[in-house]
Amino acid sequence: MEEIRKVQKRYCSIAITFAIFAGIIFFLFGLKPIGKGLILGTIFSIINFILMGETLPLKIGISRNRAGVYSFLSILSRYALLAIPLVLSIKLARFNIGATVCGLFMVQLVILTDEILHQFYFSNRKDLFFKPKKNRTKKLLWKN
Amino acid sequence: MAIEGTHIVQAAAFLGAGLSMGLGAIGPGVGEGLAAAKACEAIGKNPVEAGLLTRTMLVGQAVSESTGIYALVIALLLLFVV
Amino acid sequence: MTDDIQVWVKVAAFIGGGMAMGFGAIGAAIGEGYTAAKANEAIARSPQISGDLFKTMLLGQAIAETASIFALIIAMLLLFADFSNVSTLTISIFLSSGLCMGLGAIGSGIGSGLPTGEACTGIVRQPGMKNRITTIMLAGSAIAQSPAIFALVTSLILLFVDFTGRPVSPTWAAIIGAGFASGLGAIGSGIGEGLVAKSGCEGIARQPLAATRTTNVMLLGMAVTETTAIYGLLIACILIFKSFPAAESIASSMALLGAGLCMGIGAIGPGIGEGFTAQSAVKWISRSESSTAQLTRSMLVGQAVAESTGIYALVISLVLIFVI
Numbered sequence: 001m002e003e004i005r006k007v008q009k010r011y012c013s014i015a016i017t018f019a020i021f022a023g024i025i026f027f028l029f030g031l032k033p034i035g036k037g038l039i040l041g042t043i044f045s046i047i048n049f050i051l052m053g054e055t056l057p058l059k060i061g062i063s064r065n066r067a068g069v070y071s072f073l074s075i076l077s078r079y080a081l082l083a084i085p086l087v088l089s090i091k092l093a094r095f096n097i098g099a100t101v102c103g104l105f106m107v108q109l110v111i112l113t114d115e116i117l118h119q120f121y122f123s124n125r126k127d128l129f130f131k132p133k134k135n136r137t138k139k140l141l142w143k144n
Numbered sequence: 145m146a147i148e149g150t151h152i153v154q155a156a157a158f159l160g161a162g163l164s165m166g167l168g169a170i171g172p173g174v175g176e177g178l179a180a181a182k183a184c185e186a187i188g189k190n191p192v193e194a195g196l197l198t199r200t201m202l203v204g205q206a207v208s209e210s211t212g213i214y215a216l217v218i219a220l221l222l223l224f225v226v
Numbered sequence: 227m228t229d230d231i232q233v234w235v236k237v238a239a240f241i242g243g244g245m246a247m248g249f250g251a252i253g254a255a256i257g258e259g260y261t262a263a264k265a266n267e268a269i270a271r272s273p274q275i276s277g278d279l280f281k282t283m284l285l286g287q288a289i290a291e292t293a294s295i296f297a298l299i300i301a302m303l304l305l306f307a308d309f310s311n312v313s314t315l316t317i318s319i320f321l322s323s324g325l326c327m328g329l330g331a332i333g334s335g336i337g338s339g340l341p342t343g344e345a346c347t348g349i350v351r352q353p354g355m356k357n358r359i360t361t362i363m364l365a366g367s368a369i370a371q372s373p374a375i376f377a378l379v380t381s382l383i384l385l386f387v388d389f390t391g392r393p394v395s396p397t398w399a400a401i402i403g404a405g406f407a408s409g410l411g412a413i414g415s416g417i418g419e420g421l422v423a424k425s426g427c428e429g430i431a432r433q434p435l436a437a438t439r440t441t442n443v444m445l446l447g448m449a450v451t452e453t454t455a456i457y458g459l460l461i462a463c464i465l466i467f468k469s470f471p472a473a474e475s476i477a478s479s480m481a482l483l484g485a486g487l488c489m490g491i492g493a494i495g496p497g498i499g500e501g502f503t504a505q506s507a508v509k510w511i512s513r514s515e516s517s518t519a520q521l522t523r524s525m526l527v528g529q530a531v532a533e534s535t536g537i538y539a540l541v542i543s544l545v546l547i548f549v550i
Contacts, residue, residue, distance in 0.1 A: 155477040158550060165543075166487055166488040166490065166491030169538060173499040176528070177500055180524070180528025181528075182506070184525055185509075187517055188509075188521060201524065205532070209535070216541075
């Protein structure tokens with residue numbers, strides 16, 4: 001559980017910081033609905049990510065049927081939660097729908113960006129048996 | 145909008161052509177993939193025989209391709225002959 | 227009469243939304259179940275690193291659920307759409323858009339669950355490589371989402387392109403056909419890419435020294451497996467953007483519907499088959515270093531031959547669209 005908390009704290013803080021900064025920039029340019037939508041989507045994305053982590057240990061170490069019921073209920077409740085910002089942004093003109101959708105994937109984007117940056121730029125990890133050579137970094141990035 | 149008998153026959157032929165080719169592509173696709181997968185496994189175990197194994201793989205794939213070609217022929221018949 | 231159309235449009239929107247969410251959740255549920263089963267085994271084998279395993283599971287699940295969140299978005303857009311300005315074509319647009327996204331999310335949901343499960347097994351086997359394995363798992367799951375992204379693009383195009391002025395008679399079939407082509411076409415590629423990413427994770431866990439070449443071949447194999455989904459997207463775009471002349475006979479409508487179904491169903495088999503091929507090639511490249519070149523060549527030849535049935539389906543659907 002300690003590991004999960006650490007991971008969640010890290011990614012959620014990056015995601016919300018980025019969303020607030022981007023939101024402020026959009027506010028300054030006078031695009032209020034986009035900024036608001038982005039922040040709304042990111043907040044619900046983070047809630048979903050935290051709940052996902054909370055329900056994860058429930059699926060381990062119990063019978064298969066009960067695990068199935070637990071994961072079904074977890075998906076149901078989390079998706080009902082994710083539907084709230086979508087409905088809000090469709091119904092209200094205050095939130096931009098596209099920005100809300102982008103916000104919903106903020107945690108996922110942060111996870112992927114973080115991993116890729118770590119893999120190719122800050123490759124001073126202890127577990128890497130051999131570090132990527134300098135001239136190979138570009139080639140790998142190009143392949144991705 | 146008068147629906148005539150010939151139109152219905154033609155419509156069924158077109159839909160049938162599409163379904164024939166579509167469904168007919170599932171089996172050969174998976175089968176050829178499996179053949180190639182086994183060939184890769186064999187090459188991994190015995191790299192010396194890579195040429196022979198690739199040739200065998202191609203023969204096996206060509207044979208399993210034949211059902212896909214039957215589906216293609218039937219689809220073309222439905223499109224242009226019926 | 228307009229009231230009647232509005233009622234039918236609402237029915238279509240609700241059925242479409244239901245299909246999007248229902249089918250979309252199936253894939254995520256299957257993928258998640260596979261991951262949970264593998265993680266259970268892994269935690270039972272070495273409980274002392276359960277923290278790492280939970281972390282991997284969480285990250286993998288966050289990425290794997292992307293496809294079903296796409297489906298949720300389309301379902302919400304359909305349920306809360308603007309019903310004031312509708313025509314007969316709107317019925318088929320709503321049905322097709324829901325169908326496309328729902329079917330398209332199945333493959334990616336299943337596919338991105340596979341590497342996560344394998345990564346859990348791999349971390350137990352090689353705890354020192356856990357960061358590298360997690361990275362490969364995330365990259366694999368993210369690329370396995372791309373068929374679902376194609377389906378999302380098709381659904382959004384269907385919802386937001388202006389179809390006014392098009393004749394109803396063949397266009398309704400073109401719209402439904404586009405949904406089938408892109409939605410069904412994404413299933414095979416999604417599952418196939420998941421298989422490739424799974425064996426990539428396994429290979430790196432077995433042979434840490436072979437990580438770089440395993441990753442490269444994995445990405446190559448996934449790119450080739452992707453092609454059938456691209457054919458589906460291509461046919462869907464042709465069906466949506468080509469304006470067909472009005473035709474009273476039912477035959478031309480059925481030709482367009484048949485074209486969509488042909489490409490959609492025809493892309494499933496080659497997608498899965500190419501996935502099998504690349505899976506095996508990646509697995510054995512990680513184990514035997516000397517045969518990398520031969521294995522890559524055999525993999526590409528095998529995939530090209532397995533692709534041929536997909537190309538037949540593409541040809542038949544192009545004939546159905548342009549010649550008939």
